[in-house]
Amino acid sequence: MALNRRHFLSGAAALLALPSVTFAQAAGERRFVFIIQRGAADGLHTLIPHADPHYASLRGALAIEPDAALKLDGSFALHPALAELGALYAAGQASFFHAVASSYRERSHFDGQNVLETGGRAPYAVKDGWMNRLVGLLARPGKDAIALAPTVPMALRGALPVTSYAPSTLPQPNEDLLLRIEQLYAGDAQLHALWSAAQEARSMAGGIANGGNRQGPAELGRSAAGFLGRADGPRIAMIETGGWDTHSGQAGRLAAQLRGLDGLIAGLRQGLGPAWDQTVVLVATEFGRTAAVNGTGGTDHGTGAAAMLVGGAVQGGRIVADWPGLAPADLLDGRDLRPTLALEALIAQTCAETFRVDPGKMGRALFPQALLGKPLARLLKA
Numbered sequence: 001m002a003l004n005r006r007h008f009l010s011g012a013a014a015l016l017a018l019p020s021v022t023f024a025q026a027a028g029e030r031r032f033v034f035i036i037q038r039g040a041a042d043g044l045h046t047l048i049p050h051a052d053p054h055y056a057s058l059r060g061a062l063a064i065e066p067d068a069a070l071k072l073d074g075s076f077a078l079h080p081a082l083a084e085l086g087a088l089y090a091a092g093q094a095s096f097f098h099a100v101a102s103s104y105r106e107r108s109h110f111d112g113q114n115v116l117e118t119g120g121r122a123p124y125a126v127k128d129g130w131m132n133r134l135v136g137l138l139a140r141p142g143k144d145a146i147a148l149a150p151t152v153p154m155a156l157r158g159a160l161p162v163t164s165y166a167p168s169t170l171p172q173p174n175e176d177l178l179l180r181i182e183q184l185y186a187g188d189a190q191l192h193a194l195w196s197a198a199q200e201a202r203s204m205a206g207g208i209a210n211g212g213n214r215q216g217p218a219e220l221g222r223s224a225a226g227f228l229g230r231a232d233g234p235r236i237a238m239i240e241t242g243g244w245d246t247h248s249g250q251a252g253r254l255a256a257q258l259r260g261l262d263g264l265i266a267g268l269r270q271g272l273g274p275a276w277d278q279t280v281v282l283v284a285t286e287f288g289r290t291a292a293v294n295g296t297g298g299t300d301h302g303t304g305a306a307a308m309l310v311g312g313a314v315q316g317g318r319i320v321a322d323w324p325g326l327a328p329a330d331l332l333d334g335r336d337l338r339p340t341l342a343l344e345a346l347i348a349q350t351c352a353e354t355f356r357v358d359p360g361k362m363g364r365a366l367f368p369q370a371l372l373g374k375p376l377a378r379l380l381k382a
Helices: 055-062 083-090 109-118 130-135 175-185 189-208 217-228 250-278 343-355 359-366
Strands: 031-037 094-101 145-148 236-241 279-285 305-310 318-320
Touching: 031 109, 031 217, 031 250, 031 343, 055 250, 083 094, 083 250, 083 305, 094 343, 109 130, 130 145, 130 236, 130 343, 130 359, 145 217, 217 236, 217 250, 236 250, 250 279, 279 343, 305 343, 343 359
Parallel strands: 031 236, 031 279, 094 318, 145 236
Antiparallel strands: 094 305, 279 305
8 A cells, every 4th residue: 555644554643642750760670772873774775665656666776575575564564684673573572663863954974973972953062972861860870871882982971971891802811911900000090990990891791701703793782781681780771883874785785784783683682581571772873865776776875764662671563654755745855765753752752761750851851952742652561
């Protein structure tokens, strides 16, 4: 069937107000993971609108036949590389959102990522990240967040300290060397504090460290689970993924990227075990890509994209899309998927429900400059 502009899908026909929740300490068992897709992931190649009559002609050789994709309903399908996500959707543990974008409307990766991570309305207008402000609302500020990245990403930078962890590809140091470094730093308050924080992260990583080996996506997911699954571990994590800028040769490159994302989430689920039931994973990118294929088998920087909510705490099995259509007159600037859902609103509501914080307070803390509009239907299990 053809899609029309105001058609809401799979249980998302009504936008219902969230129940009133009083501001309180964050629920200690819930975990929140933000996976950023740096480089502008192509939402039309991830969550495929196979029922839109203009999809195949715009995509050309990039178009994926409905029979080859993982069909979700009569209108949308997943890329065939996303087997884990397809299974989680079928189990009611994944929801997908289409035609999503932040308030940013230009097409610079650096500026778009800065707007997404700071929660501002313009690049570099806000100096800290929305995830650092989120940590400030929780019960254990400074102990609740970790970045699975070589350095702390902008989203987690701010007034509160945040740990980062990235497995080294060098051989593991012996204990004698570590003891000597600790003694060397003992007399310097600043260096000793940094060393102690690094050693605490190493201790929490435990057996997941794999010095000398490059870590694949599934191993990265299990590394994150090693921190989040501990009773004394963080409850917020950010994982960086790159390589989503597919200007050429997109079919093969994006299939590999999506397979890696699928493996990352599978590793996280497997590593968390029973804690997966208390976990919420949000996957998003800085902006989408052009609706039409370009001359080199790829796509260029666009606007509207797809986002995902995954986890045992997610009230899933739904696709939420106020679908704008792919007809020439429906495209933004005649080239991009027109966004109809604010990414800021999706993030704020997800965080409010995850940590049972008043939605208004959460929205004002994370995105003080944004107009979040009406809430979506409930995203998570009560």
